[in-house]
Amino acid sequence: xxxxxxxxxxxxxxxxxxxxxxxxxxxxxxxxxxxxxxxxxxxxxxxxxxxxxxxxxxxxxxxxxxxxxxxxxxxxxxxxxxxxxxxxxxxxxxxxxxxxxxxxxxxxxxxxxxxxxxxxxxxxxxxxxxxxxxxxxxxxxxxxxxxxxxxxxxxxxxxxxxxxxxxxxxxxxxxxxxxxxxxxxxxxxxxxxxxxxxxxxxxxxxxxxxxxxxxxxxxxxxxxxxxxxxxxxxxxxxxxxxxxxxxxxxxxxxxxxxxxxxxxxxxxxxxxxxxxxxxxxxxxxxxxxxxxxxxxxxxxxxxxxxxxxxxxxxxxxxxxxxxxxxxxxxx
Amino acid sequence: xxxxxxxxxxxxxxxxxxxxxxxxxxxxxxxxxxxxxxxxxxxxxxxxxxxxxxxxxxxxxxxxxxxxxxxxxxxxxxxxxxxxxxxxxxxxxxxxxxxxxxxxxxxxxxxxxxxxxxxxxxxxxxxxxxxxxxxxxxxxxxxxxxxxxxxxxxxxxxxxxxxxxxxxxxxxxxxxxxxxxxxxxxxxxxxxxxxxxxxxxxxxxxxxxxxxxxxxxxxxxxxxxxxxxxxxxxxxxxxxxxxxxxxxxxxxxxxxxxxxxxxxxxxxxxxxxxxxxxxxxxxxxxxxxxxxxxxxxxxxxxxxxxxxxxxxxxxxxxxxxxxxxxxx
Numbered sequence: 001x002x003x004x005x006x007x008x009x010x011x012x013x014x015x016x017x018x019x020x021x022x023x024x025x026x027x028x029x030x031x032x033x034x035x036x037x038x039x040x041x042x043x044x045x046x047x048x049x050x051x052x053x054x055x056x057x058x059x060x061x062x063x064x065x066x067x068x069x070x071x072x073x074x075x076x077x078x079x080x081x082x083x084x085x086x087x088x089x090x091x092x093x094x095x096x097x098x099x100x101x102x103x104x105x106x107x108x109x110x111x112x113x114x115x116x117x118x119x120x121x122x123x124x125x126x127x128x129x130x131x132x133x134x135x136x137x138x139x140x141x142x143x144x145x146x147x148x149x150x151x152x153x154x155x156x157x158x159x160x161x162x163x164x165x166x167x168x169x170x171x172x173x174x175x176x177x178x179x180x181x182x183x184x185x186x187x188x189x190x191x192x193x194x195x196x197x198x199x200x201x202x203x204x205x206x207x208x209x210x211x212x213x214x215x216x217x218x219x220x221x222x223x224x225x226x227x228x229x230x231x232x233x234x235x236x237x238x239x240x241x242x243x244x245x246x247x248x249x250x251x252x253x254x255x256x257x258x259x260x261x262x263x264x265x266x267x268x269x270x271x272x273x274x275x276x277x278x279x280x281x282x283x284x285x286x287x288x289x290x291x292x293x294x295x296x297x298x299x300x301x302x303x304x305x306x307x308x309x310x311x312x313x314x315x316x317x318x319x320x321x322x323x324x325x326x327x328x329x330x331x
Numbered sequence: 332x333x334x335x336x337x338x339x340x341x342x343x344x345x346x347x348x349x350x351x352x353x354x355x356x357x358x359x360x361x362x363x364x365x366x367x368x369x370x371x372x373x374x375x376x377x378x379x380x381x382x383x384x385x386x387x388x389x390x391x392x393x394x395x396x397x398x399x400x401x402x403x404x405x406x407x408x409x410x411x412x413x414x415x416x417x418x419x420x421x422x423x424x425x426x427x428x429x430x431x432x433x434x435x436x437x438x439x440x441x442x443x444x445x446x447x448x449x450x451x452x453x454x455x456x457x458x459x460x461x462x463x464x465x466x467x468x469x470x471x472x473x474x475x476x477x478x479x480x481x482x483x484x485x486x487x488x489x490x491x492x493x494x495x496x497x498x499x500x501x502x503x504x505x506x507x508x509x510x511x512x513x514x515x516x517x518x519x520x521x522x523x524x525x526x527x528x529x530x531x532x533x534x535x536x537x538x539x540x541x542x543x544x545x546x547x548x549x550x551x552x553x554x555x556x557x558x559x560x561x562x563x564x565x566x567x568x569x570x571x572x573x574x575x576x577x578x579x580x581x582x583x584x585x586x587x588x589x590x591x592x593x594x595x596x597x598x599x600x601x602x603x604x605x606x607x608x609x610x611x612x613x614x615x616x617x618x619x620x621x622x623x624x625x626x627x628x629x630x631x632x633x634x635x636x637x638x639x640x641x642x643x644x645x646x647x648x649x650x651x652x653x654x655x656x657x658x659x
Contacts, residue, residue: 043514043515043516043517044514142602156603157381158603159603186380186381186541186604187380187541187543187582187585187586188380188581188582188585188599188600189603190585190587191585191587191597191599191600192599192600192601194587195599213514213515214587215515215589216544216586216587216588216589217587218589219587219588219589219590219591219593220587220588220591239591240591240592243589243590243591244591253516254515254516255589256519257515257516257518257519258515258519258544258589259519259522259542259544259545259547259548260544260547260588260589261543261544261547261571261583261586261588262586262588262593262595264568265547265548265549268523268526269519269522269523269548270519271516271519271520271523272516272519273520275484275486275487275517276514276516
């Protein structure tokens, strides 16, 4: 793998609340290289969105973030707000699920994209506007020169998401974090947006962190995958490691639970019993243990000892945090 | 008992838009002429993108909305004009499960109260044993009767919504996006539950969903909606394996498959769904269709058998040819 542009080491996020502190992310590592796509997969409450917000320094003041966030080797965690502001939107940009709330209804979309450019470049309004139109065109907004004067409410959901992507890419960021960018969109529009992101990535060599629960999208666009469960990494590896050599029972369970559109249905979907634990409710042992179908093969260790990521056979740095030392499919 | 549980005949639902006095009144044609039959024991999947009218159709079918035009028959009886109290016996036969269990359960009522409401609406008093049986049917237990919706997870709340719908022993459940708010692992549990209930109780379903993989998992028959009309309808295996309508084909090709390296011949549609206020003339899909010709703008195509199979029908002037049969 090429030299990573963004590296995260032992990231921990704890929220201080009235009911004590809640650990949302409990020590995760990841890295992404230029032009590569890292997918972070997990269900609600797994900490996938919190991790990405922590990278961007976007968490509220009751969040304690520890660990290293290195952009080209430069530590971001703990930077003063004005330093961070120079990086956010310029070197690292983010696209959220809900495009409507990411746009200001009061300004034209062209103005908003131009504003994002002017924040980081000392240029005239005219130059910024030209750049905004160019970006809107690049993300596939037809008739961009004219549509730049339209307001967010005049766009469909898919077009709004394109505007948000244009805004995120206007400063040629090194890293783009996309948090469920197509979840709110119809599947035909999702296909358009994912293709657009792919084209942009090819052109600019942007590193993409895709946060998603949709394993179909992940299989299609990701190079590497990090599977999160209850704030920890359950498994990481290349996309083929995860889909063909899943080493964690949770990853295997997720794959079995996905209905598929391209093959005749199985009589029953494989399910994972129970529901994900509330953050902080499992303090010893493996967080997945209460739902795991393989824990009887291991025994007490699953309850008493927290599994660490250990190397597994695969293409690259395939790792899983499971006491069962082999693939659950072979067990 | 009649074989047809639900029969929709040329159903239309227009929503009036309150305009300004000097402009002509406009209407959103949410459902624009739909015929659909649901027979006993079958699961019909109603798929389409946002704005296709699938949820409106589900609400018209359950008589939560009045159709602007057309006929709704439930169990062979014309119920289009039935109103108020007289709808209650009809509601014993057809019940609805909603998308957001958070919003469809009253947070101030215990599960026992929530589950007994349909009984009371029918003038019945449920016994505790009946309520416990309902909970057990959906994989919950007696201890949950005294709890309130906020004490449950999303998947459990959806189970309560299903239990409530089952309380009056309906023949047909209309489920509007029953799993789209749930995590993947929980979604699979609820889909399996729906399949188990069908086998145990002989239920029929209308399953409204935008997720084509979810629908394929449970449906016997599929109806694909676009801009208020059904553009293709047929047995699930036929529609998924050899879609005849270009829209169905494009829609299916757009679904990503959870297997790296599988490249799909993707038909990427351009543009967005047109507004249902002023739908295109002729075929509603022609503005985005890769096969459209002049004739498509003239008259709306009607559902016609695909390759002579009267079960599989598509509304298109240029349907996709069926795959070649392999000769032995």
